[in-house]
Amino acid sequence: xxxxxxxxxxxxxxxxxxxxxxLAAVQTGRLSHEQSISDDRASALAAARQIAVDIADYDYRQxxxxxxxxxxxxxxxxxxxxxxxxxGVRDAIVAAKAVSxxxxxxxxxxxxxxxxxxxxxxxxxxVTNAAAPKGTQAAFGLQMLLVKRGGNWVASxxxxx
Numbered sequence: 001x002x003x004x005x006x007x008x009x010x011x012x013x014x015x016x017x018x019x020x021x022x023l024a025a026v027q028t029g030r031l032s033h034e035q036s037i038s039d040d041r042a043s044a045l046a047a048a049r050q051i052a053v054d055i056a057d058y059d060y061r062q063x064x065x066x067x068x069x070x071x072x073x074x075x076x077x078x079x080x081x082x083x084x085x086x087x088g089v090r091d092a093i094v095a096a097k098a099v100s101x102x103x104x105x106x107x108x109x110x111x112x113x114x115x116x117x118x119x120x121x122x123x124x125x126x127v128t129n130a131a132a133p134k135g136t137q138a139a140f141g142l143q144m145l146l147v148k149r150g151g152n153w154v155a156s157x158x159x160x161x
Contacts, residue, residue: 041109044117047073047153048144049104052121055082055142055158056102060094075149076156098129105139117146117153120161 051073058066067086074082092098102125110118121142128135141161146153 037113040114040117041112044112044146044153045107045109045119048109048117048119048121048146048155049107051146051153051155052107052123052142052144053102053104056123056125057100058093059099060097063090063093073154074156075147075154078155078158082158096129096131098127100125100127115148116156119144119146122161 051070054066054070054073067082067090070082070086071079102123105122105124107119107121110120112118121144122139123142124137124139126135126137143157143159143161144155145157147156148154
């Protein structure tokens with residue numbers, strides 16, 4: 001009879017150990033998923049901050065390089081819109097000798113997952129040109145929809161706030 005009790009206790013301990021291992025595996029999976037979501041949010045936020053500055057920051061002496069940088073960070077609707085709009089203002093920027101310097105005042109992730117993110121970015125910008133050599137300042141915001149392409153976040157839509 002003693003053997004039966006020992007066997008039953010051993011079986012009970014085995015069941016408890018297996019249940020504990022299963023629970024640990026589930027918790028590890030949950031933590032890994034939560035870490036992945038946190039990483040996606042952080043990388044989307046960093047990308048949106050940089051893309052927003054790249055959109056608002058330009059120098060007439062290297063305008064083509066500045067515009068190319070933005071098109072490399074764009075896709076879909078935003079790529080189409082930016083390509084059309086930048087072509088329309090390029091000559092005016094060069095003629096005015098305009099330089100825009102932008103900084104991020106604040107930014108936040110509205111929603112994000114592994115494949116897409118919505119980020120709002122607030123910018124401060126100073127624009128100097130031949131007519132305003134001391135510059136004019138402006139603050140504005142952008143609502144950005146990002147998608148992941150080839151492991152990198154790119155802007156698919158950009159709208160003023």
